[in-house]
Amino acid sequence: xxxFKRSAYCGQINESFLGKExxxxxxxxxxxxxxxxxFIDLRDRTGIMQLVINPQINKIVTENAKSIRAEFVISVRxxxxxxxxxxxxxxxxxxxxxLKVLDLSIINPSKALPYQLEEADNVDDGLRLKYRYIDxxxxxxxxxxxxxxxxxxxxxxxxxxxxxxxxxxxxxxxSTPEGARDFLVPSRLQPGTFYALxxxxxxxxxxxxxxxxxxxxxxARCFRDEDLRSNRQPEFTQLxxxxxxxxxxxxxxxxxxxxxxxxxxxxxxxxKLPIPKYTYQQIFKRFGTDKPDMRFDMEIxxxxxxxxxxxxxxxxxxIDKDGKVGGICVKNxxxxxxxxxxxxxFATTKLGAKGLLFIQFKEDGTPLSPISKFLPxxxxxxxxxxxxxxxxxxxxxxxxxxxxxxxxxxxxLRVLIADKLNLSSNNDFKFLWITDFPLLEWDKDEKxxxxxxxxxxxxxxxxxxxxxxxxxAKSYDIVCNGxxxxxxxxxxxxxxxxxxMFELLGISKNEIIDKFGFLxxxxxxxxxxxxxxxxxxxxxxxxxxxxxxxxxVIAFPxxxxxxCPMMQTPSRVDAGQLQELGIKIISKK
Numbered sequence: 001x002x003x004f005k006r007s008a009y010c011g012q013i014n015e016s017f018l019g020k021e022x023x024x025x026x027x028x029x030x031x032x033x034x035x036x037x038x039f040i041d042l043r044d045r046t047g048i049m050q051l052v053i054n055p056q057i058n059k060i061v062t063e064n065a066k067s068i069r070a071e072f073v074i075s076v077r078x079x080x081x082x083x084x085x086x087x088x089x090x091x092x093x094x095x096x097x098x099l100k101v102l103d104l105s106i107i108n109p110s111k112a113l114p115y116q117l118e119e120a121d122n123v124d125d126g127l128r129l130k131y132r133y134i135d136x137x138x139x140x141x142x143x144x145x146x147x148x149x150x151x152x153x154x155x156x157x158x159x160x161x162x163x164x165x166x167x168x169x170x171x172x173x174x175s176t177p178e179g180a181r182d183f184l185v186p187s188r189l190q191p192g193t194f195y196a197l198x199x200x201x202x203x204x205x206x207x208x209x210x211x212x213x214x215x216x217x218x219x220a221r222c223f224r225d226e227d228l229r230s231n232r233q234p235e236f237t238q239l240x241x242x243x244x245x246x247x248x249x250x251x252x253x254x255x256x257x258x259x260x261x262x263x264x265x266x267x268x269x270x271x272k273l274p275i276p277k278y279t280y281q282q283i284f285k286r287f288g289t290d291k292p293d294m295r296f297d298m299e300i301x302x303x304x305x306x307x308x309x310x311x312x313x314x315x316x317x318x319i320d321k322d323g324k325v326g327g328i329c330v331k332n333x334x335x336x337x338x339x340x341x342x343x344x345x346f347a348t349t350k351l352g353a354k355g356l357l358f359i360q361f362k363e364d365g366t367p368l369s370p371i372s373k374f375l376p377x378x379x380x381x382x383x384x385x386x387x388x389x390x391x392x393x394x395x396x397x398x399x400x401x402x403x404x405x406x407x408x409x410x411x412x413l414r415v416l417i418a419d420k421l422n423l424s425s426n427n428d429f430k431f432l433w434i435t436d437f438p439l440l441e442w443d444k445d446e447k448x449x450x451x452x453x454x455x456x457x458x459x460x461x462x463x464x465x466x467x468x469x470x471x472x473a474k475s476y477d478i479v480c481n482g483x484x485x486x487x488x489x490x491x492x493x494x495x496x497x498x499x500x501m502f503e504l505l506g507i508s509k510n511e512i513i514d515k516f517g518f519l520x521x522x523x524x525x526x527x528x529x530x531x532x533x534x535x536x537x538x539x540x541x542x543x544x545x546x547x548x549x550x551x552x553v554i555a556f557p558x559x560x561x562x563x564c565p566m567m568q569t570p571s572r573v574d575a576g577q578l579q580e581l582g583i584k585i586i587s588k589k
Contacts, residue, residue, distance in 0.1 A: 011047025013094045017080040028072045038065045050098040061104045071110035077103040130565035151262050158261035164215040169204035176515050181225035191582040197223035205242040209530040210522045214244040228560045230549045242532035251531045279436040288411020293482030294430040296423040300410045301386045303327045312374040318400040326406045327398040329387050353399050353409040361392040431480045439473040448506040457489040483543050488533025495523040
């Protein structure tokens with residue numbers, strides 16, 4: 001037979017192929033030797049096809065088949081026949097058919113795998129990443145990559161239909177202060193100078209608006225040298241969209257259209273549009289975060305007035321300093337001592353809260369708590385003035401501190417409890433827009449103002465006469481199920497406002513010219529008003545698939561320490577390369 005010839009894929013075999021000769025190629029998923037017959041499950045990207053090898057038809061083929069093991073790469077020629085009724089496999093799409101093998105070639109054998117594919121979910125992640133090319137052979141992983149392709153294709157289709165240009169921007173870029181550390185690339189041609197890998201194409205896409213492109217998108221590779229976690233990688237892909245002569249609602253509407261196109265492609269369903277909008281202040285007051293999971297309730301409520309006249313010194317001292325007492329109510333759940341202690345430890349040790357109070361109730365409503373003697377006997381009645389449906393079967397948690405820190409801790413405690421009680425396990429996708437963010441946030445360590453989003457976000461009207469902490473931004477985030485999927489803003493397009501923004505951030509005049517002189521110059525040559533948004537593609541796919549780690553949706557990801565076990569990167573380079581670049585390695589003491 002002709003090596004590598006393929007006339008069909010395994011998963012394509014159906015009734016129309018019966019009695020026909022076909023050529024198949026792929027990997028051996030499993031081999032079963034029944035003595036008189038040998039069965040091989042042949043796997044390719046489309047599915048599995050059962051091969052039947054009969055020594056009465058071809059003894060040479062049979063002898064070859066006896067040496068075959070899992071993951072051998074083979075090519076076969078044969079006739080498609082119907083399976084016997086008692087051997088039909090309902091678990092696979094080709095389960096009614098099999099291939100009577102007439103000829104077989106072993107293209108490439110395989111050593112014993114470092115782990116069995118069917119056991120991969122129980123294998124250490126480091127081993128899976130070391131042999132990622134094997135891990136990706138699994139149906140589960142293959143389907144993730146296939147879904148990623150379908151999502152990207154849906155995005156391109158929708159934006160092309162809406163007259164966007166897909167434009168690539170440079171990977172070798174300029175180091176600018178944008179929030180995270182840059183990955184630096186030394187220049188051989190200009191010794192002592194460096195490129196930076198882009199944290200995002202932010203400035204480039206704004207300059208494309210100055211170029212008159214008006215509608216741009218890109219599936220951009222982004223690089224950030226920051227601490228990693230389950231939803232963060234040092235390099236990732238984001239969907240960038242930028243438009244000229246638009247306002248906030250125009251960008252949001254376009255983003256909703258993209259998401260709806262994805263939902264139609266993946267789920268054959270439409271999203272409920274428009275997506276509801278809330279201000280940052282509204283959301284933080286209810287959930288203690290700017291990316292709430294709204295698949296469950298447990299909203300934060302203000303209990304400060306309830307404790308205005310308390311004799312409990314800690315609470316009184318907080319309230320006297322204009323602090324707040326916030327609480328969340330866990331419905332129909334009474335926790336044991338060990339669970340309560342774990343929540344207290346989490347709040348104080350992990351979140352930095354000054355304490356966590358809990359109140360449970362007897363059936364008659366009498367409070368049960370370490371602070372019971374400081375609570376009125378009608379506390380449940382008073383609590384119902386704040387949470388109308390609180391019942392004796394519920395548990396109340398309270399944290400006292402300044403407003404921001406107390407609500408932030410309660411928001412994280414809310415998520416922890418929801419995870420333990422499996423409250424967010426439903427299949428709903430609760431999207432929301434969050435708007436009216438503060439333009440600036442105070443950096444306690446640097447003792448200066450930093451940009452809440454980035455330095456190119458436009459302030460809202462009337463900002464000139466406000467204190468820094470009062471200025472709001474023309475910015476917006478899209479959130480779903482506790483994940484920030486993307487963020488955007490209307491950009492600054494005039495040199496006066498941009499210069500003032502840099503000054504608010506404490507950037508010196510020399511640094512402004514050095515880092516952003518080209519942008520300021522562009523704003524003097526007819527820079528149009530514009531805005532856009534960036535969606536984290538990997539994070540979006542992770543949320544759709546409900547996987548635990550962003551690594552699952554990236555073909556070749558890094559570990560949490562930023563390593564690639566397969567390629568063994570990062571790695572050292574030889575002294576000659578370093579000398580050519582004028583670089584000397586100094587070991588840290």
